Amino acid sequence: MGPMDETRRTIALIGAPTDVGASVRGAGMGPDALRVAGLADALRAHRFTVVDRGNLAGPPNPGLAPEGGLRHLQEVVTWNRSVFDAVDAALGQGEFPLLMGGDHCLAIGSISAVAWHCRRQGKQLRVIWLDAHTDVNTEAISPSGNIHGMPVACLLGHGPASLVGWSGERAALEPQDIDFIGIRSVDRDEKQAIRQLGLQVYDMRHIDEHGMRNTMTEALHDIGDNTHLHVSFDLDCLDPMDAPGVGTGVRGGPTYREIQLCMEMIADTGRMGSLDVVEINPALDVRNRTAELAVEFVQSLFGASTLAR
Template structure:
């Protein structure tokens, strides 16, 4: 029997460079996320939205914008995600900007160590999100979550899990990357991350990409998917604050989600950076829900399994 699903809203754009991602959780609810998942026989509980500090919209200090507020939000996210996991549920964090993945994945990593499980993180994103306060061009913490999770950042964020770093770089598979700052690129190479960028997808196809990204999963692996909606091509998903042309098409994205579902290993999920203020009639939220449905049972397969 499938695990129950827990929806956790985190309505903040505290780590972003543009306002609007704070409305992402409600846009996903308007797009009938809960009912869509329930249509596949899943039990879904919506815990509503977490509360945290408001966005002061201040300039960076020592290379970080809104560091104190980002820390506070990530503590709330960590505790909520960890609580859901400990109760045997599959948490879906509804963002909000991608800085919140620090708290989410820190909680998942802590839970995996307690359960003796291996962790694999699929980072679906147009951006590497591996900046630090030294190399960031903006100070926005939504460009730093993976670096923080790998131990590069302020101790209040790198120490959210039960050990520092929260995760090993070897656990990460980045997919769809196509916008990386120069200093960030050098850091990603130095840390040895597995990156399946858009050129790789263009050259080898989404099927081969996902086969490589999912290689080695076994029954003792917890798979976490951190899905930044700007992973998708902006022609089909305009409702994000940091659009980058040349992302996966609808069919490529569907194949990506279906192959993840085929593993049966999905244990937790982030849905990040949806910005309804930039969307058209909730088009991007509807698409995101459609893709999430593929993670939980919808398939184009007509042949028997």
């Protein structure tokens, strides 16, 4: 029995409609795509109380070139402050925050707020990062300057000063606190950073060789009663054949069934306490298919398995 089972906590939907962290436009429409796909009703069907807090407000995307290796730094800071405050408020009220992105830069605010709460409650934070990319670039090594490729680095304490240290410590996460699933696109200098930091990356080769079940057993093996599990779900983790509505699709992702198993095994821990669903780009989608898939997988994360087990 986990945090979602004991009290059937209220799920707070928090929309962050921005693509300031990306260079491809359109992820800002993600929150409404999830609403149209029926996210709230899908969760209510599983007897959760769902409160839609609406969309956060923030600066528009100025569409500028990077400065000093960073695109739209001030706008990214402003949006992440809003996300931090909203996630912080939800957790403070005992709710389960479900951040609807927006691009993946928003995980800086989201996970920093979760880390701040975990520190105050003496809980161990663990993050499962479902993504085609590891997002551990910094302004020094990023080929694009897009901050949605940098949130993990910022959360580990490596990034621009204005995006680091929000959780009350320099690093919201230690390298052993995060596991990456589905990775298949890593920039050259990023590979060195991953090795130097000692990050646990379950790339597609690992999943191909060991299977999703063994991979997730390994990733989840040390989750205990005192763990707060945060899932950061980038829809480009899926193969773009299944999920075309993403800005940076990479071929060769996990299958629908593999992601379904991944989500069900996370649900089985009973320890998920917060969730990001990011990088849905309706401008590139086909009939809202990607948001509809996201809703299916979110239902699985909240324990919608086929049979009562």
